[in-house]
Amino acid sequence: MSKPKILVARAIFPEIISRLEQHFEVETNQSDAIWSKAELADKLKDKDGAFTTGGDRIDVEVLAACPRLKICANMAVGYNNFDLDAMTAAGVLATNAPDVLTETTADFGFALLMATARRVTESEHFLRAGKWNKWSFDMFAGSDIHGSTLGVLGMGRIGQGIAKRGAHGFGMKVIYHNRSRLDAAMEVECKASYVSKEELLRTADHVVLVLPYSPASHHTIGAAELAMMKPTATLVNIARGGIVDDAALAKALRDKTIAAAGLDVFEGEPKVHPDLLTVPNVVLTPHIASATVPTRMAMANLAVDNLIGFFKDGKPLTPLNPAVLAT
């Protein structure tokens, strides 16, 4: 029997390709070039499955061009690159890669929060530019992490990881807002109190965004929300571009409506809003919150496990639209 044909949409670890090749006929994009949606659809049209990343859009147009396609395995916990309804209607299974990246991503949330609050990159640029010639009482004076109030917006697995680090590691008072409230035991474990979004924005010293992107969460943070925040507050986004109105944020940073921001994700990435590149009080990183070698390997292996599980016995590990399996 011939092996199912799989497309790997981006360059990935050679070990992952070797593992896939044991089970599938594999075509890989090993170039630096990111395929356009039309190129992706063209490459996918004779494939049975796809190994995708969070940047590979699978929607009605792509699905219409790919009648053989049965599964897309995302190497990402977020799956806003999938039109899940369209995939379900087309009978295409979607899987994601949850859990394996939770702690690594929460670690990075803290890295970004600390770099932002303590002005790490701004002060490094100053030093590298040869501008450090004296001690000054207010040189890069930032805000404290310990003992401050941490507001976590979006309290899924990664949000809980951020809350635990804040409460247990840094003695922060943790408040959170989420679509649904955590159960009492988890609130105790995270030492976190549920508040409204408005109260969170008004009272937190540091706001960390960890909510999934959907049309409903588009521009959750815009000019009005930034105006509610303390002028001393910091905002960290490790969730998805589009949750923050980047133009409004750049203006708020320039006007000192808030003190600083740390951003790992951007609207329209890898392009970054030009105004964000010119304000000093923002730390910018290129969507690397899950980027450690062990975690990226684990994410990739989970995507492979999903493909193998699906084609071997119809049992992927982390299906997003399991209704497809019943048809």
Ligand code: 8YV
């Ligand atoms: C990925 C992510 O690196 O898992 C997610 O949702 O945002 C990142 O960890 C990225 O989406 C590539 O798949």
